[in-house]
Amino acid sequence: MAAFNLTSSNLSTFILNGVPGLESDHIWISIPFSMFYIISLLGNFMVLFVVSKEQTLHKPMFLLLCMLALTDIGMSTCVVPKALCIFWFRSKGITVNGCLTQMFFLNVTIAMQSAVLVTMAFDRYIAICDPLRYGTILTNARIAKLGLVGLIRAVLLLLPMPLLLRRLPFCANHFIPHTFCEHMAVVKISCGDTRVNRMYGLMITLVTFGLDLTLIGLSYGLIIRSILRITSKKAHRKALNTCTAHICVMMMSYTPILFSTLTHRFGQGIAANVHILLANLNLLVPPMLNPIIYGVKTKELREKVGKYICRM
Incomplete structure (x- = not known):
């Protein structure tokens, strides 16, 4: 009977199954995974390197791009190395503490990325609606403080998540049908009362993404109102063009995360x-495309990156 009564206090290892039903294709699945990850690392480290080297890029907008690059690196790195170990070496075991640690850091980076996107929306609002005061309102020091606030918020909100999971009993089933320790995937294999965990996870989603999307929507509402007051069509296009990259990145970041979160709870079919x-893919594609989008849409960054590529 002891084997069928394991709890979180004496269970030491979870088993990550990878992609159930596609075990024979794990090697093939690993090819796009590793390619996306390598491209993501190269792109984001290039942004960090170029911005750090170029004094002319030491501005609030590029500091925000560095923050976004760091969250992109952190988000994919939390998941891909372990997934590739499963695909290549069938190394499916992960300790309970390792699982909870992975879950915590993954969710912190996702929440931090959301905070960065909110700050970017505020940055675009000031740049378009109050450009004369942009340099005094948004300084590098203020952006750094806003980033620190976002990080503290993420840590405080998500610290209870692994602690609440720690108290759950895990009976005979310690197999997680996933490539990483996704919160709801771990909750579903527990044989205890998971109502508190489910409610807390949903509350985190609503508080973090709900609040952040509301603030972003408010910023863009004010931006659109300001743009509509401009009579020049050329000025219209220029103002909208400054927001294009942020809108693309925002849609790529929020849409898949919300879809994944909701389908895990309600998408039984x-x-x-x-x-x-x-x-x-939600954790691989946006980090890969974000530096490409900003590299294409931001002239200063594109020119500096081009300069360093030509030197190679």
Whole structure:
């Protein structure tokens, strides 16, 4: 009977199954995973390197880009190395503490990225609606403080998540049908009362993303109102063009995360392997595309990156 009565106090290891039903294709699945990860690292480290080297890029907007790059690196790095170990070496075991640590840091980076996107929306609002005061309102020091506030918020909100999971009993089932320790995937394998965990997870989603999306929507509402007051069509296009990159990155970041979160709770009709593949792509594709989008849409950054590439 002892084997069927394991609890979180004596259970030492979870088993990550990878993508259930596609075990024979794990090697093939690993190819796009590793390619996306390498491109993501190269792109984001290039942004960090170029901004750090170029004094002319030491501005609030580029400091925000560095913060976004760091969250992108952290988000994909929390997931991909372990997923590749599963795909390549069938190393599926992960300690309970390792699982909870991975979950905590992954969710902190996601919440931190959301805070960075809110700050970027505020940055665009000031740049368009109050450009003469931009330099005095948004200084590098103020951006750094806003980033610190976002990090503290993420840590305080998400610290209870692994602590609440720690108290749950895990009976005979310690197999997680996923490539990483996703919160709801771990909650679902518990044989105890998970209502508090489910409610807390949903509350975090609503508080973090709900509040952040509201603030972003408010910023863009004011931006649109300001743009509509401009009579020149050329000025219209220029103002909208400054927001294009942020809007693209924002849609790529929020849409898949919200979709994945909601389908894990309410999407019973979605096949498990489809959901798991989408959840992984949600953490791989945006970090890969974000530096490309900003590199293409931001002239200063594009020119500086081009200069360093030409030197190679």
